[in-house]
Amino acid sequence: MGTLRLQSLEKITFIDKEGDTHTFEVADGDNLLDIAQANDLEMEGACGGSCACSTCHVIVSDADMYDKMPEPDDDENDMLDLAFGLTETSRLGCQIKMSKEMDGLEVKLPSMTRNLQASDFASKEKKG
Template structure:
């Protein structure tokens, strides 16, 4: 047991000596020294293994993280491959956007800070991304809404013959030039509100 204490004391001295003032900016000295010592002292990876006759050390791996991705995986279209969609907000203001094929209206609206809630995160379980297609020609080019979308549209405020859920409308070349109107208000009723 005394060998274990002396080994850990030696490792502690090494950890402290590696955090000298010469290598750490003065503004970060106290924080860095405290973190290094407390994390080094508390990690079992720095202590000799208890199952082996000879001291062995476990390896630890550094943690890394990537930066966050823009909302909804909306990408910037390549030159010449842009599709255009126009949103008419509640105040009548038109916003024309260049988008990529495959992006859905909910993600496009949220990525561009338009007022579309999408309470369910685009899983077709609410009606807060309700949009009204202004041109029947474009509405006819869209795939038929499935039963889940129709059920949620029944809960939407201001339902029309050309109403769709923004999360279910994916931009295609056939929809290039689409214009949708955002209703004056939405109802945040979700499918889970009606389950017993």
Template sequence: MACVRGIVRPWAGARPACAARPPPSLARPLSASVPALHGHVHTPKAGEEVHITFVTKEGERVEIEAAEGDNLLDLAQANDLDMEGACGGSCACSTCHVVVESDHYDAMEEPDDDENDMLDLAFGLTETSRLGCQVRVSRALDGLVVSLPQMTRNLQASDFAKR
């Protein structure tokens, strides 16, 4: 077995020297080897809450009180909302895609090139699409409303296997 870009693959014939023993961090699934960028949700101090509303795939509105510095992926997962975050929040997939519905899109920092590249893979991309792992909560986002799309695209190594 050898590890290529975090995916363990069998080698046909002789194994290259580098494949003899992959580093332990690469022998695990990608989501386990890449730590979440932010990792957990903070408890907001009284009077310092930022109010975020998620609209689920079913149309249910879930209002959450967030602390500055949290990201939308961690908030959604901490509140049992259906947002996958397959890459662990490392901006390497589009499974935490959200659509900003409120007027807060312009108050957010511009998406960087990595985020834009991943957004190109998102299902149902809109002009106000963002990746939840990349949107950090700030006071300027108080009242933010985001919708979870009906579907996500989770491209896995098995999707590219020869058939």
């Protein structure tokens, strides 16, 4: 008879643009972009989670929780520089993976995002 292994679940709360809270139980390794999209929250993720845009920008509510996260790498910092409403605790949702240390994480979705891919496409279309 096999051993039943339980996967630990962590809680995450998203505060949407209207200020409503949405709390979910998620598995280790899930990233915030995937969680938001699976639960129909407004987080675009224009680049598909490849750290090539800033449309999954989130603001971590608790500075202590932010400090527990791995440091953003250079690619993430470059994309964060392009985000609207950047704060000291801003991160890209595609780069934050849930873990035991992240249990209870709360993030706010900013009121605006910048989709560089869409604006680049629109400007190319006008020229063409």
